[in-house]
Amino acid sequence: MTSSGTSAASPVLVGSGLMKSFGLTRALAGVEVSLSAGESLAVMGPSGSGKSTLLHCLAGIERPDEGQVLLAGERIDQMGEPERSELRRTRFGFVFQSGQLLPELPADENVALPLMLGGMPRRQAVRKAREWFAPLGLEGKEDRRPGRLSGGQAQRVAIARALVCGPQVIFADEPTGALDQTTGMEVISLLVGITRSQGAALVVVTHDENVARWCDRTVRVRDGRPSEDHRTPDGAAVTHAVAYAAEAAGLAGRSTPARPAGDEGHAGYRR
Ligand SMILES: Nc1ncnc2c1ncn2[C@@H]1O[C@H](COP(=O)(O)OP(=O)(O)OP(=O)(O)O)[C@@H](O)[C@H]1O
Numbered sequence: 638m639t640s641s642g643t644s645a646a647s648p649v650l651v652g653s654g655l656m657k658s659f660g661l662t663r664a665l666a667g668v669e670v671s672l673s674a675g676e677s678l679a680v681m682g683p684s685g686s687g688k689s690t691l692l693h694c695l696a697g698i699e700r701p702d703e704g705q706v707l708l709a710g711e712r713i714d715q716m717g718e719p720e721r722s723e724l725r726r727t728r729f730g731f732v733f734q735s736g737q738l739l740p741e742l743p744a745d746e747n748v749a750l751p752l753m754l755g756g757m758p759r760r761q762a763v764r765k766a767r768e769w770f771a772p773l774g775l776e777g778k779e780d781r782r783p784g785r786l787s788g789g790q791a792q793r794v795a796i797a798r799a800l801v802c803g804p805q806v807i808f809a810d811e812p813t814g815a816l817d818q819t820t821g822m823e824v825i826s827l828l829v830g831i832t833r834s835q836g837a838a839l840v841v842v843t844h845d846e847n848v849a850r851w852c853d854r855t856v857r858v859r860d861g862r863p864s865e866d867h868r869t870p871d872g873a874a875v876t877h878a879v880a881y882a883a884e885a886a887g888l889a890g891r892s893t894p895a896r897p898a899g900d901e902g903h904a905g906y907r908r
């Protein structure tokens with residue numbers, strides 16, 4: 638992967654020469670990746686190609702066997718686990734496929750959790766957490782427990798939780814993997830738009846070309862190696878957004894229901 642075509646600004650996240658093996662299985666075989674603030678990168682590839690391992694190495698969850706990971710110029714691959722854990726809590730945000738919310742906590746406390754873990758008093762943390770509900774179209778859902786949220790709503794709560802500490806990079810592993818296509822497009826459009834509006838970088842692992850099209854760039858991984866890195870043409874992203882909006886509104890001859898009432902507030906995040 639190269640950073641050709643990225644902005645001249647110094648990258649916020651760089652992985653270089655990344656190698657990682659599990660026993661005899663080589664999961665990463667020399668990956669280069671570079672990401673600027675506000676930029677979104679989709680990581681695609683067959684099952685077992687190393688996508689999640691790449692995400693885990695970039696996010697300081699796994700340590701690469703070889704290579705470097707730099708966050709704003711600082712080596713994070715050499716840090717000990719307590720430092721990396723602190724970094725993950727304060728400078729990174731995570732969105733997974735599903736099951737990441739604590740079922741016994743209402744939505745607002747789920748979002749407030751990273752702040753409370755950082756020592757913020759509960760009342761203040763919940764107040765700050767609640768500020769994210771309107772931008773994510775979640776007004777009125779503050780007191781709901783995850784079991785009473787739809788899949789798309791639960792993912793939006795997870796996005797709020799990933800953003801609440803003002804991270805520099807958001808990592809999302811198959812964030813739409815458990816959602817139907819229409820809900821998945823709602824979630825990825827919000828994730829890309831709101832991350833960009835916050836000036837954070839975004840890494841999205843996905844199997845879905847439609848999800849990748851929302852991102853600025855796509856890298857394809859095969860056998861732990863990047864096989865292709867391309868930039869989404871601006872025009873293509875706009876065409877995609879228009880086609881998506883038409884489909885969501887039921888104009889494409891599909892029987893898909895229109896976007897649910899109350900979700901119009903997301904429009905500002907569409908590309
Ligand atoms: N903790 C682990 N222990 C042993 N092998 C692992 C571990 N994590 C990943 N692997 C192996 O490394 C390779 C890459 O796995 P990885 O999870 O990164 O793939 P992936 O591209 O995310 O696949 P999927 O699309 O199925 O999620 C696979 O062969 C996998 O079995």
Ligand SMILES: [Mg+2]
Binds near residue numbers: 688689690
């Ligand atoms: Mg994976």
